[in-house]
Amino acid sequence: MTFLEMLQGAQQRNGSMLCVGLDPEPTRFPLGMTSNTARIYEFCARIVDATGDLACAFKPQIAYFAAHRAEDQLEQLMRHLRANYPHVPVILDAKRGDIGSTAEQYAREAFERYGADAVTLSPFMGFDSVQPYLKYPEKGAFLLCRTSNPGGDDLQNQRLASVEGQPLLYEHVARLAQGSWNLNGQLGLVVGATYPNEIERVRDLAPTLPLLIPGVGAQGGDAQATVRAGWRAKGPIVVNSSRSILYASSGIDFAEAARAEALRTQQLLRASLPVMSDLP
């Protein structure tokens, strides 16, 4: 089964385009766990258990584990996900980008050590920095394309004189990912929810790629605009929400509050689908 098939299966099964981002910040953990870095796994596992039937994917952000020497807790979390939610793909958000031999090591880290189903990658170093990940045919890779931060403009929005049609840099990345770079259909793109026009533009250039769209929720992206701009019958979207779910409550009811927020977001995304269409 390819990553894309796994993703579409999870979307159908859970009726969801929602990806739950796992960015554990111990200082924001609820009462009784606050600032306890030994409880990163436990916090994440409780969130996963509260939302596992509402999500089409989980996305742990590796920096939040590495900063606290908690790689072992990330491994434990991956085992928990595999054992209990084998149908829900896990996207390891690592945004690696390096050349041949080093990229091979990063691919091994993501796919063999952690058993992730897909990763996020930076395209800045070009195709040979992406290629080592494509050697795992059942795995996916989302390339950064148009990111949701203000600085995303600095390079991604520059217009290229040297490419036919003078696309913006992010448009060029979208074309490469849909075209010559996508050897085995394993690629997807990361596009921020804060720019619906740009999601639509990316979708036009990459009609069948899965789009990973962070920025709904705490970052302020509009769910309805996001779905309308990005979703197509043959072009799935994976809409990530992290902080607004993880930290919906700082009380002992944090898991219930996370579920309520995840359900609200899942429903909001579903309700934004065109009439008469359905997932995937």
Added chain:
Amino acid sequence: MTFLEMLQGAQQRNGSMLCVGLDPEPTRFPLGMTSNTARIYEFCARIVDATGDLACAFKPQIAYFAAHRAEDQLEQLMRHLRANYPHVPVILDAKRGDIGSTAEQYAREAFERYGADAVTLSPFMGFDSVQPYLKYPEKGAFLLCRTSNPGGDDLQNQRLASVEGQPLLYEHVARLAQGSWNLNGQLGLVVGATYPNEIERVRDLAPTLPLLIPGVGAQGGDAQATVRAGWRAKGPIVVNSSRSILYASSGIDFAEAARAEALRTQQLLRASLPVMSDLP
């Protein structure tokens, strides 16, 4: 002391522009250690001890540790470096690139957990992905600019219609790093040794930034051309060599062979300096 001062101090003290890259591949370890991932620290420490008086910097590549669950051995290596070579800066090669809150976690990983003096970063997500690293005033950050791999062309060599003077993307990155992004003088640039003309171009655009130049040695860059293109009295270069030093011999004499190769490279780089000039 700033990172730049530390680097220049080490260059003068050891008469060296050589950075020893630590990319431990257990399958290439010498006889008796081959494929033993428990001996990553030991292998690296022996290389460090054999070259500590010949290098102006060490550059551990984190992927080679992470792929083998060896973060603890990287920590041990960093302690060894701090204790025995406190004057030689350590550049953690991680090529991270993410936004605000996540970048803060990565900065914490590099500077607080591992105690690195500088990191490598991707500029693709723009200034706000770099900014969190600049909050550590005594630390440095090398931005990917023009990388030495063939795919480096794919994006970095595109010409920008939307920026005055229509620079190539990597030229634009060099200007930003020398200019508006370089709030506290902490930035440097990564430029591959395989393209001396482009090193010279980057040096023209960024006259005072330290340039980290990988690709001499195993990757085939020419040491003399590299120094002539990049070195300036007020613009230091840090020329990295990894595999040709680490794997100079696969016998029990690997550390001696590493020293001989490091000495050869250090001397070759020094001999390429303009007559009558000296480090730094």
